[in-house]
Amino acid sequence: MANADKRIVIAGAGSIGCYAGGCLALAGRRVTLLVRPRIEAALRQRGLRVSDLQGRDRSIAPEALLVSADPTVALPQADVILVTVKSGATQDMAALIQAHARPGAVVVSLQNGVDNADRLRAGLDGRTVLAGMVPFNVVQSPDGALPLHVHRASDGKVMIEDGDAGLVSLLAVEGFAVEAHGDMKAVLWGKLLMNLNNALVALSGLPLATELADRRWRLILAGQIDEALNAMKASGIEPARIGGLRPALLPKVLRLPDWLFRLLARRMLAIDPQARSSMWDDLQRGRPTEIGELQGAVLGLAEKTGTPAPLLKKVTALVRAAEAERFGSPGLAPEQVVAPPDGPRSA
Ligand SMILES: NC(=O)C1=CN([C@@H]2O[C@H](COP(=O)(O)OP(=O)(O)OC[C@H]3O[C@@H](n4cnc5c(N)ncnc54)[C@H](OP(=O)(O)O)[C@@H]3O)[C@@H](O)[C@H]2O)C=CC1
Numbered sequence: 001m002a003n004a005d006k007r008i009v010i011a012g013a014g015s016i017g018c019y020a021g022g023c024l025a026l027a028g029r030r031v032t033l034l035v036r037p038r039i040e041a042a043l044r045q046r047g048l049r050v051s052d053l054q055g056r057d058r059s060i061a062p063e064a065l066l067v068s069a070d071p072t073v074a075l076p077q078a079d080v081i082l083v084t085v086k087s088g089a090t091q092d093m094a095a096l097i098q099a100h101a102r103p104g105a106v107v108v109s110l111q112n113g114v115d116n117a118d119r120l121r122a123g124l125d126g127r128t129v130l131a132g133m134v135p136f137n138v139v140q141s142p143d144g145a146l147p148l149h150v151h152r153a154s155d156g157k158v159m160i161e162d163g164d165a166g167l168v169s170l171l172a173v174e175g176f177a178v179e180a181h182g183d184m185k186a187v188l189w190g191k192l193l194m195n196l197n198n199a200l201v202a203l204s205g206l207p208l209a210t211e212l213a214d215r216r217w218r219l220i221l222a223g224q225i226d227e228a229l230n231a232m233k234a235s236g237i238e239p240a241r242i243g244g245l246r247p248a249l250l251p252k253v254l255r256l257p258d259w260l261f262r263l264l265a266r267r268m269l270a271i272d273p274q275a276r277s278s279m280w281d282d283l284q285r286g287r288p289t290e291i292g293e294l295q296g297a298v299l300g301l302a303e304k305t306g307t308p309a310p311l312l313k314k315v316t317a318l319v320r321a322a323e324a325e326r327f328g329s330p331g332l333a334p335e336q337v338v339a340p341p342d343g344p345r346s347a
């Protein structure tokens with residue numbers, strides 16, 4: 001089968017899945033979106049709008065999209081399955097794929113966290129499962145707004161585990177840059193360092209660019225990254241560089257005064273002013289977050305290796321409390337996460 005004839009099924013199309021699926025459909029790939037009924041209704045009514053930071057803004061008419069909320073319809077067609085559900089839904093999605101997809105379909109996890117590909121492998125007998133990593137943020141329009149709009153709010157290349165010749169050329173299209181990588185374990189741990197900020201955005205309720213511009217929040221992020229780097233080192237894990245900076249330099253750069261940070265971290269701050277984090281989305285929608293797969297993954301290492309992780313524990317407890325309250329982001333100030341150290345708080 002020629003590459004372009006392959007059917008790509010997006011398994012759980014929300015923000016990332018609609019963005020990836022939209023770019024692939026716009027490039028003429030054969031795409032089916034497996035969605036929940038809410039998203040199915042929106043896409044059938046008014047189609048999908050896909051835009052990005054570079055100013056690309058495209059609409060896809062409802063009749064140009066193949067959409068289904070029924071896994072028994074969507075999954076049997078798949079040659080390639082891109083899994084884009086949140087981590088808590090991975091096991092269920094694996095069971096659906098195992099029951100309804102052809103054994104030859106290649107499965108790619110495009111999720112955050114370090115063990116979603118392994119979770120898929122555990123539920124999928126002998127199938128090819130590849131890990132992936134999405135570096136950018138996607139902002140989805142509010143529930144009920146039509147057409148459903150997904151906006152890529154930052155930049156970066158999607159990384160996919162080496163293992164299927166032709167997959168990169170099938171998936172790499174305008175707006176969705178893809179590259180194969182030989183060490184996805186390092187990439188996923190490197191991305192997880194960035195994702196330690198998801199919780200701070202969720203707790204503060206601030207847009208990512210606003211939060212990162214405030215040294216008080218950066219100090220908390222730097223402290224979490226220090227704890228994570230210690231736990232990773234003690235576990236023999238070497239995280240890859242994601243987005244320009246060597247992992248060991250991240251805490252140092254984050255601790256710089258605001259003016260110097262703005263100057264040196266221009267790439268990190270090239271974010272749409274509306275972008276927050278996928279964990280903020282979850283709190284706002286009253287859904288479980290991925291805190292267990294992000295901070296929790298490092299806490300697992302810290303426990304095994306006996307490295308201290310008080311800040312990661314504190315942040316986790318605050319997110320768990322916000323999840324349980326289901327009032328959305330608690331809108332905390334940095335001082336409510338961690339008592340300020342002595343000395344100047346910002347510069
Ligand atoms: N959003 C972002 O900017 C980024 C997200 N990521 C990662 O990508 C992954 C996906 O995130 P994101 O796109 O934000 O998540 P979303 O919640 O926006 O999308 C996932 C979608 O899958 C749906 N879903 C869950 N189970 C099923 C099922 N069995 N059948 C059909 N649909 C299903 C969900 O519906 P419902 O909620 O109703 O169950 C939801 O609509 C996460 O791991 C996230 O951390 C990575 C980089 C950036």
Ligand SMILES: CC(C)(CO)C(=O)C(=O)O
Pocket residue numbers: 112134135136137138194195197198276277278279
């Ligand atoms: C914001 C971003 C891109 C990095 O933290 C992300 O991965 C998320 O929102 O889940």
